[in-house]
Amino acid sequence: xxxxxxxxxxxxxxxxxxxxxxxxIGSFVLGLLAxxxxxxxxxxxxxxxxETHNLASQDIAExxxxxxxxxxxxxxxxxxxxxxxxxxxxxxxxxVPFGLxxxxxxxxxxxxxxxxxxxxxxxxxxxxxxxxxxxxxxDKQLVRVSLYQPAEGATCLECAWDERHxxxxxxxxxxxxxxxxxxxxxxxxxxxxxAVGELAQRFIQTTEPSEGKTQVAGENEADQPTGGxxxxxxxxxxxxxxxxxxxxxxCRFDHATWxxxxxxxxxxxxxxxxxxSSLPNGAPIGGAPSEGFTLxxxxxxxVRAVTCPACSASRRVAARLxxxxxxxxxxxxxxxxxxxxxxxxxxxxxxxxPKRTLRSLGLRGGDVVQINAAGRTAxxxxxxxxxLPVEAAHANDTDEQGSDSHD
Ligand SMILES: [Zn+2]
Ligand SMILES: [Zn+2]
Numbered sequence: 001x002x003x004x005x006x007x008x009x010x011x012x013x014x015x016x017x018x019x020x021x022x023x024x025i026g027s028f029v030l031g032l033l034a035x036x037x038x039x040x041x042x043x044x045x046x047x048x049x050x051e052t053h054n055l056a057s058q059d060i061a062e063x064x065x066x067x068x069x070x071x072x073x074x075x076x077x078x079x080x081x082x083x084x085x086x087x088x089x090x091x092x093x094x095x096v097p098f099g100l101x102x103x104x105x106x107x108x109x110x111x112x113x114x115x116x117x118x119x120x121x122x123x124x125x126x127x128x129x130x131x132x133x134x135x136x137x138x139d140k141q142l143v144r145v146s147l148y149q150p151a152e153g154a155t156c157l158e159c160a161w162d163e164r165h166x167x168x169x170x171x172x173x174x175x176x177x178x179x180x181x182x183x184x185x186x187x188x189x190x191x192x193x194x195a196v197g198e199l200a201q202r203f204i205q206t207t208e209p210s211e212g213k214t215q216v217a218g219e220n221e222a223d224q225p226t227g228g229x230x231x232x233x234x235x236x237x238x239x240x241x242x243x244x245x246x247x248x249x250x251c252r253f254d255h256a257t258w259x260x261x262x263x264x265x266x267x268x269x270x271x272x273x274x275x276x277s278s279l280p281n282g283a284p285i286g287g288a289p290s291e292g293f294t295l296x297x298x299x300x301x302x303v304r305a306v307t308c309p310a311c312s313a314s315r316r317v318a319a320r321l322x323x324x325x326x327x328x329x330x331x332x333x334x335x336x337x338x339x340x341x342x343x344x345x346x347x348x349x350x351x352x353x354p355k356r357t358l359r360s361l362g363l364r365g366g367d368v369v370q371i372n373a374a375g376r377t378a379x380x381x382x383x384x385x386x387x388l389p390v391e392a393a394h395a396n397d398t399d400e401q402g403s404d405s406h407d
Contacts (some may be wrong), residue, residue: 013040014203015085017104017129019093019120022046022069024183025110025134027059028192030073033108034080036196038204041085042077043104044070047092057185094119094299095323097366098260099381102127106203108195109133110188114168121157121253125150126298128257130203133157134195136187141236143187145194146245147202148228150257155228159248166252187235194233260368260381267383268359268367272350275358275380276371294347295361296370297321298379302361305343310335319348321362347372358382 016033020026021044033039046069050060064072070088077086089096093109093116101107101123109120109131117133124131131148148156158165228245247255266275276293303322307314308330314337317328322344328337348361363369365384370377 013038014105015041015103017043017107019045019107019109020111022048022073023110023112024057024188025191028189029108029110029196030077032192032196034077034084036200043100044073044088045093045096046070047090057183057188093123097364098368099366104129106199107131108199114165117157125156125255126258132195132198134191136183136191138183138187143191143194143233145198146230147198153247155245155247156253156255158253159251258379260379266380268363268365270358272356273354275369276350292373293350294372295350296347298370301344301346302348303339303344305340306337307340308333308335308337319361324362
């Protein structure tokens with residue numbers, strides 16, 4: 001569900017990935033970014049569909065209810081600025097191909113769940129892309145914008161989290177999500193304005209800095225490249241507060257930016273055996289597939305069996321990434337089949353099916369495949385990614401869905 005429009009000869013500028021593009025903050029962000037000189041490309045990411053209650057808090061019209069958020073917003077952005085290069089992904093940030101994330105110059109997130117914010121934090125760090133995270137707290141009339149720049153010793157979004165945040169994620173309940181739906185539109189719009197203003201100040205070279213610019217981050221950001229910063233504007237108290245954020249040594253995240261091999265010519269059409277043997281010289285592993293070689297995708301699992309919740313029928317399937325499984329109909333009752341949890345695995349054993357293509361495992365252009373052997377891991381970015389080709393990669397993706405076999 002990715003569509004891209006690219007206009008030849010578009011002006012040079014930055015490309016911004018907006019996570020939560022259709023939401024209480026994102027829907028306002030897009031209109032502002034589309035009108036910001038120096039922004040030449042947008043990547044819209046949002047898995048949701050508009051519902052009636054969104055009308056009160058989000059920048060949409062009544063006719064948009066029932067439609068995919070990214071579709072509605074992509075149309076709107078095109079009307080405002082038809083010259084923008086635009087990619088729309090109707091999915092969660094965790095499922096966006098890494099190559100597409102890395103093609104962004106900055107990520108702007110207006111997300112209403114902690115789990116999604118954790119995912120966008122990790123995607124930003126893996127790709128080494130700066131992150132601006134915006135939020136609102138309606139009960140206290142607060143608007144918050146935080147800036148994180150992945151670097152040695154720098155703070156990340158999760159550095160400020162503790163046990164309670166982890167618990168919230170684990171029970172898949174989002175305080176912030178509940179708050180966001182009750183949030184007045186002006187708070188989302190205020191957060192959007194602050195976030196886009198921060199983006200323009202830090203990432204777009206426009207005019208010379210003006211005198212008396214006392215708001216925003218205070219000192220020069222460039223002097224503190226490893227520091228995160230949080231800006232909170234209190235509408236009730238008519239005050240702003242700027243806080244420097246520091247790395248938490250006990251943070252649960254490893255703060256690693258991936259070192260991705262690009263020399264490889266791997267595509268989704270490559271076989272599993274080719275994936276292992278094609279690693280460039282200097283990669284930690286490589287050679288003919290043998291005992292103990294496995295493939296994986298960070299944070300994702302392979303499904304090996306599906307079951308029907310309605311009639312309990314189950315069958316084995318050729319291993320495939322869970323988030324790319326697609327719909328599978330039950331042969332007995334026609335219901336939709338679901339993965340069997342205990343049959344999932346994070347590692348695909350190369351030796352079991354060396355001739356299978358990466359595409360048949362659910363991999364797409366722009367994904368990063370992880371190749372493991374003898375306790376070492378190499379990561380390779382699959383080609384035919386980034387921008388236009390992603391559409392083709394996704395369109396082709398269903399090719400091998402029906403080719404289940406018992407492996
Ligand atoms: Zn951290
Ligand atoms: Zn069934």
